Amino acid sequence: MEETKDLGKLFICGGCNAKIGPGNLSKILDKLPQTMSDQLLVGFDSTDDAGVIKVSDELALIQTLDFFPTMVSDPYLFGQIAATNALSDVYAMGGDVLSAMNIVCFPEDMDIDILGEILLGGSEKVQEAGGLLVGGHSIHDSTPKYGLSVTGTIHPDRVLVNNDCQVGDVLILTKPLGVGIITTAYSVGETTEEAFKEAVTSMTTLNKYAAEIIREHPVTTCTDVTGFGILGHLTEMLHGERSAIIETEKLPYIEDAYRCAKEFLITAGGQRNRNYLADKVSFEIDDYAMEEILFDPQTSGGLLVSVPQDAAEKLLQDLNQADIPAKIIGEVVSPLEKEIYIK
Template sequence: MGEKIVFCKGGGCTAKLGAGILNRVLEKLPKGPKDENLLIGYDSRDDAAVYKVSDDTAFVQTLDFFPPMVDDPYTFGQIAAANALSDIYAMGGEVKTALNIVCFPETMDLNILGEIMRGGSEKVIEAGGTLAGGHSIQDSDVKYGLSVTGLVHPDRIYSNNGGYPGDVLILTKKLGVGIVCTASRVQEAKEEDMKEAVSSMIQLNKYASEICRKYEIHACTDVTGFSFLGHLHEMLDGRLSAEVIAEQIPVISGAADYANEFLLTAAGQRNRNHVGPYVEFEHVPFAMEEVLFDPQTSGGLLIAAAPDQAERLLVELREAGLPASAVGTLTEKKEKEIYVRGQR
């Protein structure tokens, strides 16, 4: 087991470039001629690209890969695949094909690579997709993920910025996996807390997305490396504000305790620096602030649902075994973009 420590140095979505840095690069890229069939591209800050091929069919493209955040290779493969597949579900699509993306040291045991890819393959199969190939390179560190293609009807795409004032914000998974994984890496996390975090990360958003199709959904995104508040900021798109109720945020057991012990990530602090100016906290404990800035790996869907349908949607999500919660509402644009309110 000598390679175990080398295998997990800390990864997942904490390895993402900060949103501020990324925006400065993307805004300088040449756009080229506009393609009317490209319904959603990178300039929208959405979860995946969507390209229309006919009046009733568009394909959804995404890719995601990162270093391990857990010691077990098979579990890492499951998490990385679930995370990559999630972008298709955040757009309201169905997974069709996936390609492996692999970086792996030639000196490391190939059985480790086999276990990573087995975990990923099983998640693709669970998603109803087909693993169609991939690409690998020799690297000094392990990285794994997928390029995924899905299908969606052009009129039923879930963009991340289509919300209206009054929409109810529903979150389908608990927050705090980044903090718990950090605590685990320094042997400070309880075993049951880490198990809860892993169980959340390997859960496909397929089931939540399928339930959402029965209801009026105005916007949807998956909560990953830019944190709950970072992805909510993108959802608001500079034209709306949001009221968030801190006590209704579902949180992984132990995450708040570890945050109070300052077992935090650099990515979480980048998120705070980038999004913090848009947020006003009222009577919110430090630990909950950190949970809301915590980068999530394979996080849940954040849904803006029509107010007259939100309760029924929430009931069905919970009946499916998901820890879904109504965490706030969208409002007209106010002085601050996001208000997070706690108990006095």
């Protein structure tokens, strides 16, 4: 893969691996006063992917933002990944991107042309999403960080939330897991160029294309898989009211991520996720590498949706026909002792 200007040292804790752990974050958010308004359809108290504000009977606005440190050395590619990730929350809510604003942290003594490459990569993804890039804000910082504040639109009655799955629903994931492990391993020269390119393709593919198909089907819940890993985001989906069974033989993942995990090339974010979820997950497999893939923080990960069983195969077929590597990975069941069972 050709790279333009080099960002220098690779920040292996970049991307969504830099996210504050779910345990610490929930303790802080629980102490904040809730915003009460008939206009606020979805707020931060719901742990959903974005806020949704009703403007009229026909229109609601989706509001989100996301930014993080670098996880690749190519600034243009970093801009693409960070923008794709930030735009994803709008698609997870079932909406369309309206506009975006840049969020920039950049060292005062670094070549300003590098920042130009980052912004170019990001702007191209906003354009691909059909959104308008309308400005932004920048500050000096010790390390480069980039992302977007994004506004989307949706009909108030068509909002997809992340916690309304039903017993009997089938779980479908639209992108392979393991990108956190791969980017970390690549930064120290311990994975292949082919595996890295596979991760890059996943991280720079907008969830727009999957979302456009998903919202034509009777899905009950949708979320995007990012820093909390698939298991963390699945617990949000189950909302403490249901359980889920995941079949590892059906999981899509980057093949070399399994080898890397087996050789303990893992992420700090994955360990935070493991610690937080320890009492929520039951592993009925003896496979440490697979556990790490399931805990792995995903940067610009896929959409995880629940859909009634009788509609699952048609949704999967439509996604696959659009060259989206979606797979059925499990099902939602009645509450059990643990929230998630891995088989």
